[in-house]
Amino acid sequence: MHVKHLLPIVILALAACSSDKSKDENSVDESLGETALYQQSQEDLDNSSYANAIAKLKALEARYPFGRYAEQAQLELTYAYYKNTEPDAARAAADRFIRLHPEHPNVDYAYYIKGLASFDQDQGMLARFFPLDMTKRDPGAARDSFTDFSQLTSRYPNSRYSPDAKARMIYLRNLLAANEIHVAHYYLRRKAYVAAVNRGRYVVENYQGTPSVGDGLAIMTEAYLRLGLQDLSDTSLATLKLNYPQHPTLENGNFVPSVKETTERSWLSRTALRLIEEEAPPPPRSSANRDLTQQFEQARQDIPRNLLPPEQPEDKNGADSEDGTSERSWWSRLTFGLFD
Known part of the structure; x- marks a missing residue:
């Protein structure tokens, strides 16, 4: 077996090992108590191990929903999701905290994280390293972020996060x-x-x-x-x-x-639309049109002949025959009518 055939197998094996390792790292010891779980989650946050912190905070909330750290775990979960580059999860966690604890003393922080998650949603990998024009991108996330920050500044004008939110709102308003x-x-x-x-x-x-x-x-x-x-x-x-x-x-x-x-169209436009611009065939005549034509012919026949205009002499070169056909010249017959 060639080396080039072994390379995909090695890559898959390394990916499987890394996924198993991440599973082991994110797994939470079931023997840990409430205080130990919270302390370890704080250590993970300090060490920027946000995936591990998310696992421990979720376990803490699930095992001890009415414990002393339950509310704080929900609030810190919004921050962990945000730092782990999961904006949708961060917004969902912030909305849940606001809904469950609307009178919490730190609920303004949930509004702030919610706005930050939308603010950074368009700041992808390419936008961070290349000079992309953000004004030409979809403004949906920018509108959401502006709404979240405006709720924060209107409901909690004295919040410690309001000055930064107002500065970001100016940028978002210019962008929109x-x-x-x-x-x-x-x-x-x-x-x-x-x-x-x-x-x-x-x-x-x-x-x-x-x-x-x-x-x-x-x-x-x-x-x-x-x-x-x-x-x-x-x-x-x-x-x-x-x-x-x-x-x-x-x-x-x-x-x-x-x-x-510009009024002049390109040759491609003229060529592409030629079939469209051709004269459309006339619509089929209805019975009402036929009746109207018959009435007109009958009325014309009833006009006295002395009131009719004099008949024009027929053109011998191109006159119509009695059967409605015109006499063709020798040139027309020779060229099969191509130049008629």
Whole structure:
């Protein structure tokens, strides 16, 4: 057997050994009492052994649900999940603690951990080592984090965690506003001008004080201009000039659209849509149409002949015959009608 065939087997064996080792490490001695379990969980937290700490805290809560360390174990479990990079479990544990102990003196900490879990949820491995633009990612976790921090600051304004929560809320608010601007620019490029106006207005009305307000006004100006609403475009432009005179869309006081309006389509677009743009066949005529045609022909026959227009002489070269067919030339017969 070649070495390259042995390599996958060795990798699987090492993975199995590591999983068995982690199982052994995370297993909790059933002979440990309440105090010993809590003390060992604290040692694991101090040593950053968060998986072991989670196992011991869960065992402590399960074995002694009404013990002296039960509430503290539930609270510290939220922190252990957060440090172990399990944001969903951290949020679930925080929600459970808030629901079970709404009057606990440290319930503000549960709100804080809940917000932190959502705040760091988008900070994955790539975002930590590469300069990714967070404003272009899904803002769902950012909205959740902003909501959690706002609950903390509104319910517990004097909490020790409120200053940090407020600082993070400023960052999240700027991020959410910038995300709305990215969506508005997408609508502009797709010529969905009404949707772009709505996004720009939403930023101006709901994210005052953020750097994206000027971008929202610029988008409203451009979208109104494309829609032909000159008065609304002038109003948005005047507000933009007054509050953001250095905005990138303003050059010497004149507005420069960020998206060029193109009417010429590419050859690929013309080719792909050729079948769609061809004239559609006429719909089948209904019985009502046929009756109307018969009535028209009958009325035409009843008109006196002296009132009818003089008949035009027939063209001998291309005149229609009595059977409705036209006489074909020798060139048409020779080329099979390709150049008719």
